[in-house]
Amino acid sequence: MEQFSNNTIDIKQLPRFETVAFQKLEPNYWKVVLINLFITVAILSIGLGIVYYLVDEFRKEAIYLVITLGVIIAITFVFSRISFVKKGFAFREHDVLFKNGIIATNTIIIPYNRVQHVALHEGWLSRYFGLAKVEIFTAGGSSSDIKIPGIEKEQAEKIKQLLMGKIQQQL
Amino acid sequence: MIASFNQPQRQSKVGILVMFFYSLQKLVRVFFPLLVLFYVKSENLNLLLVIPGLFVGIALLAVFAYFQYLNFTFYIDEENEEFIISEGIFNKTKTAIQLEKIQQVNINQSLIQKIIGVYALEVDTAGSAKKEGSIKAISHNLALALKSRLLDNEKKVLQDYSLNLDVPPIASQEPKPFIKISLLTLLKIGITSNYLRSIGLLFLFYSYVQENLRNFSETDYLDGSQLDDFFATQSILRAVLIVGIILIAIVLVVNIVRTVVKFFDFTISKQKGSLLLSYGLFNTKGTIIKPEKVQITTITRNFFQRKMDILEIKIQQASSGELETKKDVTEIPGCNENEKNDILKLIFNTIPEKGVMMKPNWRRLGFSFFLGIIIPLSFYFGFGTYLEPLAFDYAFVAVGYTIFVAIILIFSYRNNRLFVSDNYINIQSGAWDVDNRIIEIGKIQAVTTSQLFWHKGPDIGSLTIHTAGGDVHFSLGNFTTVKNYVNLWLYTVETKNINWM
Numbered sequence: 001m002e003q004f005s006n007n008t009i010d011i012k013q014l015p016r017f018e019t020v021a022f023q024k025l026e027p028n029y030w031k032v033v034l035i036n037l038f039i040t041v042a043i044l045s046i047g048l049g050i051v052y053y054l055v056d057e058f059r060k061e062a063i064y065l066v067i068t069l070g071v072i073i074a075i076t077f078v079f080s081r082i083s084f085v086k087k088g089f090a091f092r093e094h095d096v097l098f099k100n101g102i103i104a105t106n107t108i109i110i111p112y113n114r115v116q117h118v119a120l121h122e123g124w125l126s127r128y129f130g131l132a133k134v135e136i137f138t139a140g141g142s143s144s145d146i147k148i149p150g151i152e153k154e155q156a157e158k159i160k161q162l163l164m165g166k167i168q169q170q171l
Numbered sequence: 172m173i174a175s176f177n178q179p180q181r182q183s184k185v186g187i188l189v190m191f192f193y194s195l196q197k198l199v200r201v202f203f204p205l206l207v208l209f210y211v212k213s214e215n216l217n218l219l220l221v222i223p224g225l226f227v228g229i230a231l232l233a234v235f236a237y238f239q240y241l242n243f244t245f246y247i248d249e250e251n252e253e254f255i256i257s258e259g260i261f262n263k264t265k266t267a268i269q270l271e272k273i274q275q276v277n278i279n280q281s282l283i284q285k286i287i288g289v290y291a292l293e294v295d296t297a298g299s300a301k302k303e304g305s306i307k308a309i310s311h312n313l314a315l316a317l318k319s320r321l322l323d324n325e326k327k328v329l330q331d332y333s334l335n336l337d338v339p340p341i342a343s344q345e346p347k348p349f350i351k352i353s354l355l356t357l358l359k360i361g362i363t364s365n366y367l368r369s370i371g372l373l374f375l376f377y378s379y380v381q382e383n384l385r386n387f388s389e390t391d392y393l394d395g396s397q398l399d400d401f402f403a404t405q406s407i408l409r410a411v412l413i414v415g416i417i418l419i420a421i422v423l424v425v426n427i428v429r430t431v432v433k434f435f436d437f438t439i440s441k442q443k444g445s446l447l448l449s450y451g452l453f454n455t456k457g458t459i460i461k462p463e464k465v466q467i468t469t470i471t472r473n474f475f476q477r478k479m480d481i482l483e484i485k486i487q488q489a490s491s492g493e494l495e496t497k498k499d500v501t502e503i504p505g506c507n508e509n510e511k512n513d514i515l516k517l518i519f520n521t522i523p524e525k526g527v528m529m530k531p532n533w534r535r536l537g538f539s540f541f542l543g544i545i546i547p548l549s550f551y552f553g554f555g556t557y558l559e560p561l562a563f564d565y566a567f568v569a570v571g572y573t574i575f576v577a578i579i580l581i582f583s584y585r586n587n588r589l590f591v592s593d594n595y596i597n598i599q600s601g602a603w604d605v606d607n608r609i610i611e612i613g614k615i616q617a618v619t620t621s622q623l624f625w626h627k628g629p630d631i632g633s634l635t636i637h638t639a640g641g642d643v644h645f646s647l648g649n650f651t652t653v654k655n656y657v658n659l660w661l662y663t664v665e666t667k668n669i670n671w672m
Contacts, residue, residue: 014658094665103623109657110617111664114671116296117268117303124261139297139489139672140616144637160267164251 015092017109022088022099028129029150033080035125041073089148091162096136098146108146114138118163120156121147132156136163176320179244179257185287186243186308191236192283193307198232235260245306247320254294254321256304266304272296276318278311290314294321297489297639297672350513352437356481356505360434361427363475364483364604378568380411434504439514446517448501458501462518464488464672466614466640470511470607481505484514487640489672499640515609519595523609526592532631535647536584543576579603589634589645591656596636598643613669614638618657622650639672 048065051058083102090097095111121133132153136146151159199206238260245256247270254273257265275295284291284307292314294304309317435452446460469485476482484503503514515522551569555562583602590597596610615636622632632650634657636643645653 011655011659014662016654016658017661018654095661101621104621105624106619106621108617108619109661111661113665113668114616116272117266119264119266121265122259122263127263137303138616138637139639140637140642141639143635143642144617144619146617161251164253164267164269 017092017095017097017107020090020092020097022090022097025084025087025148025150026129026131026152029126029131030081030084032123032125032129032131032150033084037073037076037080044069087148087150089146091159096146096163098148108144110136110138110144110146112163114140115163118160120160122153126150134159176245176247176317177249179246179255181240181244182306182308183289183310183313184240185289187233187236187240188287189283189289189308190239191233194232194236194239195229196283243306245304254304256306268294268296268303270321273321276321278314278318284308292317348438348440350439350506350510352434352503352505354431354435356507357431357434357437358427359476359479359481360483360505361430362423363473363479363481364426364430380407380414430504434502437504439503441517444517446514448503460486460488460501460518462520463670465518466610466638466671467643468515468518468609470609471601471604473604480507482507482511484511486518487638489639519609519611523595523597523611524592525590525597526595527590529589529591529645529648529652531584531587531589531645532629532647532649534626534629534631535587536580538647539580539584540577543580544573548573587646589648596643596660598645608643610636610638610643611669612660612663613667614640614671615660615664616671618660620650620653620657626650 048062048069052062079102083100086099086101086105088099094113095109096115097107097109099105099107116137116139118137119135121135122131123133126132126149130153131150133147133149134151134156136148138144239258242260242263243256243258245254247254248267251267252270254268254270255265256268257263273294274297277293277295279291279293280289281291287308289308290311292306292309296303306314432452434450436455437448437450440447440449444462446462448458448460449455465486466489467487469487470482471485472482483505486501486503488499488501506514512522548569551562579602583600586599586601586605588599590599594612596612598606598608598610600606600608616639617637619635619637620632621635626632626647630650631647632653633644633646634648634653635645
């Protein structure tokens with residue numbers, strides 16, 4: 001029989017998830033976000049350009065559309081930036097934390113002993129910058145999965161090993 | 172032949188064909204409407220353009236399928252005891268599944284696979300809906316070998332596990348019913364539940380009649396005096412009232428019949444620590460509830476049901492493999508306080524105490540008022556002022572709506588509570604039907620806290636608890652307390668190794 005104790009837990013003494021220092025995403029990931037945004041904008045602009053060229057009536061109204069488009073792009077840019085800056089992750093001894101959100105700050109925490117499986121995802125653009133996305137899955141469905149983008153490939157591999165190691169320890 | 176899976180290996184070569192047909196299928200499915208449109212629109216298609224185009228497309232698909240085949244590998248990492256699948260041409264994904272987490276391995280054959288003569292192998296772990304890993308083309312022998320290799324590990328764990336479980340010997344007896352739900356209870360449930368649905372139906376019906384009435388009076392009494400119009404609506408209002416009462420009666424009868432047919436002779440019996448449920452008038456259904464699989468237990472009761480001392484229990488279990496899309500929900504339609512306690516005791520071994528209560532901040536009410544009343548009303552006024560002044564003739568609908576929604580929102584705010592005790596979380600919600608959702612802290616899979624930046628000052632924020640049976644949400648509680656709870660729950664989950672399914 002193991003030594004059994006049943007002391008009262010002092011809640012104030014527990015490790016606090018809200019004081020954890022979060023690690024930021026790789027600066028290169030911002031480039032990936034920007035290039036993606038640029039590609040979207042480019043496709044949109046080409047589409048608009050074709051319409052401008054083909055439809056005469058469109059030319060008079062074009063200026064408003066361009067302005068709207070510009071505003072949308074600016075907002076998307078700002079939001080992407082905020083979203084990028086606010087994303088952060090931390091690996092503690094017993095759980096993984098991921099912070100994200102634009103107007104809200106969401107923090108999701110998965111204890112290692114609840115991790116079901118792990119995947120490494122490399123988008124074609126991310127791969128060019130040597131980045132990967134670590135995806136951590138639980139049995140709680142898609143809302144409780146953590147997907148951390150913008151991690152260096154090597155570090156991502158290490159994280160995967162760490163997570164697998166942690167899962168192993170449970171047995 | 173002992174197949175070894177230690178080295179990354181590709182699928183069967185004919186797998187290229189499977190991949191090709193799958194992508195072709197997907198493409199055709201996506202572009203089919205477009206193709207039809209194209210075909211119908213232009214009668215004189217330039218075949219000289221179309222046929223080479225088709226050939227190029229198919230060739231591209233084939234190349235695509237080939238690279239898909241090249242880049243898809245799978246193997247078993249013996250050292251780390253994990254099954255690894257790598258896939259993707261431009262976007263690469265590497266999925267690693269711990270062998271002991273694998274719950275099911277299915278070997279299937281679709282039509283295409285049957286024609287080509289290969290099999291699909293799908294690996295499934297607990298909880299999440301989709302298959303975690305799937306191999307699209309593998310020979311039958313290899314599939315069987317891989318399956319046994321993948322499940323080999325799980326068996327070991329399972330055996331260990333059952334040994335542990337058997338330590339406290341459970342007296343195995345014949346299942347004997349310990350709760351039987353009487354016809355009277357079912358009748359009570361039939362009368363008292365789905366009330367809102369009936370009211371909603373009634374409301375819909377009423378507005379429909381009202382609408383037709385307006386059209387009718389507008390055409391027929393175009394020049395008629397106001398008085399005529401008034402009397403006409405009066406008499407029709409009475410007719411509507413009568414029809415409404417009949418409708419309520421119909422809804423009640425339908426409810427009762429539905430409840431009785433579905434749940435007739437509802438019997439709960441114990442067997443080796445599990446609950447066996449059997450019910451049904453025409454065809455008897457049976458369900459098993461395994462206490463360790465139970466994730467969320469919901470106790471629902473409304474005002475009438477409280478007066479009659481009846482309640483409904485819903486039990487969400489961890490969905491395993493087969494029930495992919497639908498969450499595994501079991502309903503116990505009616506029981507009284509004592510029977511509820513007996514059932515809870517069977518599931519939790521104790522009756523979960525409620526513990527410390529937390530109320531949501533008043534801003535929650537403010538926000539739901541904003542969403543439910545202010546936004547719809549401003550649309551209504553905007554519509555009436557700028558587009559169609561006729562809309563103001565229906566002002567009574569707006570007033571009725573506002574009162575109705577306000578009452579619902581106030582009640583749901585008043586009923587919204589978070590109770591936390593040492594081992595259980597209980598979230599109470601609902602306006603008319605009040606739900607108490609009980610979660611054992613050990614069943615938590617993950618926790619999300621969320622705070623809007625303007626809620627930092629008042630120190631309020633939201634909490635979502637993820638379990639294998641679904642999520643439970645509590646909005647705008649005291650954020651410091653919420654964070655303290657989360658820290659405590661994490662501590663509990665991480666220090667004890669509770670079997671959550």
